Amino acid sequence: MDTRDNGTVIIDCAIYRNGKREDTSHDAVSLENALTSLTDKNDFIWIGAFEPTAAEMAEITAPLKLHPLAVEDAVNAHQRPKVERYRDHLFMSVKTVTYANDDIQTAEINAFLGSNYLLTVRHGKGHDLRAVRQRVETQDRELEHGPTAALYAVVDSVVDDYAHVAAELEIDVQEVESSVFSGSRTSDSSRIYRLKREALEFRRAVMPLREPVSRFAVGEMPEAARPYFRDIGDHLSRVAESIDATDHLLDNALHAHMAQLSIQQNDDMRKLAAGAALFAVPTAIAGIYGMNFEHMPELSWTYGYPLVLGTTLLLCIYLAWRFKKSGWL
Structure with missing residues (x-):
């Protein structure tokens, strides 16, 4: 006691x-x-x-x-x-x-x-x-x-x-x-x-x-x-x-x-950079096609607009594959 x-x-x-x-x-x-x-x-x-x-x-x-x-x-x-x-x-x-x-x-x-x-x-x-x-x-x-x-x-x-x-x-x-x-x-x-x-x-x-x-x-x-x-x-x-x-x-x-914290922060920064790159491609294409020029492919071609969307999607898939392969995603 x-x-x-x-x-x-x-x-x-x-x-x-x-x-x-x-x-x-x-x-x-x-x-x-x-x-x-x-x-x-x-x-x-x-x-x-x-x-x-x-x-x-x-x-x-x-x-x-x-x-x-x-x-x-x-x-x-x-x-x-x-x-x-x-x-x-x-x-x-x-x-x-x-x-x-x-x-x-x-x-x-x-x-x-x-x-x-x-x-x-x-x-x-x-x-x-x-x-x-x-x-x-x-x-x-x-x-x-x-x-x-x-x-x-x-x-x-x-x-x-x-x-x-x-x-x-x-x-x-x-x-x-x-x-x-x-x-x-x-x-x-x-x-x-x-x-x-x-x-x-x-x-x-x-x-x-x-x-x-x-x-x-x-x-x-x-x-x-x-x-x-x-x-x-x-x-x-x-x-x-x-x-x-x-x-x-x-x-x-x-x-x-x-x-470990430093490594995790580096990983986060790489993922953010990879994500920004993925969004950069469609953003750039959309910016170009949003400037209202007369001579745009899709204005006079039936398959122009689907082709642009498909090309954008393929570029994004390719970038995602490359980032994944290099460990950035």
């Missing part, structure tokens, strides 16, 4: 001891007591919040002693994907992406990672972290590795969505290519432009995330977690390559569409 439960900003909150969930209250005192109770190095609390106000965020973060600049970034959405490391915690902002009907919608997840906690702050619709939490809770020993494992589950789910969106974009680009080269008259330029704009929005969500994930994979995370973030990095690289290929194909499709 994308609404608050019972009016509270905290959607879900639980302690994980040896990977097993223990529910806890959502108020600030309970959070502080829960933090105090975490004695094992891999025990942690995972707090999930949805669109908190500044006052609500201050109440949540007071027991965690988070940096005020990071808290401000978490409250104000529309952050650029980034990772910032503070003295005793890490702040990460990622964009979530959904795609339907040639339209990409982005939302935002901001995460605070400490030695014994993970706080996720979600803005916008489209990526419910409770499904991620429920999935990871059912996997044996997944959360025994502490809050880093929970952060990995969140980022991995976001990047999996990137892969799905990239696949959907590729399908739509194939549809555009089929339409452009179908041979029929189509108006694909508006859709091509729209897809290029959505690909650009997708790029803004994906590209800034590659560098921090690469850092996670080589040294900024516990050694046991690095292979998992390397896997995320590989997925991000594939998505980035897909975006580049999509953008390149859209450029080619747009150029091909403009060339």
Whole structure:
């Protein structure tokens, strides 16, 4: 769901001891007591919040002693994907992406990672972290590795969505290519432009995330977690390559569409010119015979008028045959 439960900003909150969930209250005192109770190095609390106000965020973060600049970034959405490391915690902002009907919608997840906690702050619709939490809770020993494992589950789910969106974009680009080269008259330029704009929005969500994930994979995370973030990095690289290929194909499709339009316009001009030539012959003959001279063949010859009409018709048929043979008609 994308609404608050019972009016509270905290959607879900639980302690994980040896990977097993223990529910806890959502108020600030309970959070502080829960933090105090975490004695094992891999025990942690995972707090999930949805669109908190500044006052609500201050109440949540007071027991965690988070940096005020990071808290401000978490409250104000529309952050650029980034990772910032503070003295005793890490702040990460990622964009979530959904795609339907040639339209990409982005939302935002901001995460605070400490030695014994993970706080996720979600803005916008489209990526419910409770499904991620429920999935990871059912996997044996997944959360025994502490809050880093929970952060990995969140980022991995976001990047999996990137892969799905990239696949959907590729399908739509194939549809555009089929339409452009179908041979029929189509108006694909508006859709091509729209897809290029959505690909650009997708790029803004994906590209800034590659560098921090690469850092996670080589040294900024516990050694046991690095292979998992390397896997995320590989997925991000594939998505980035897909975006580049999509953008390149859209450029080619747009150029091909403009060339098709030019060819169609040339065909139209040739048909118009051929039609004008067909009408020029009878118009010229009718103009000559309409000048009322005395010595016209049909004035004194019975078959003169039918001969002129037949000659005109034969000339028009001959011109039409020649234009058809040359591809002008």
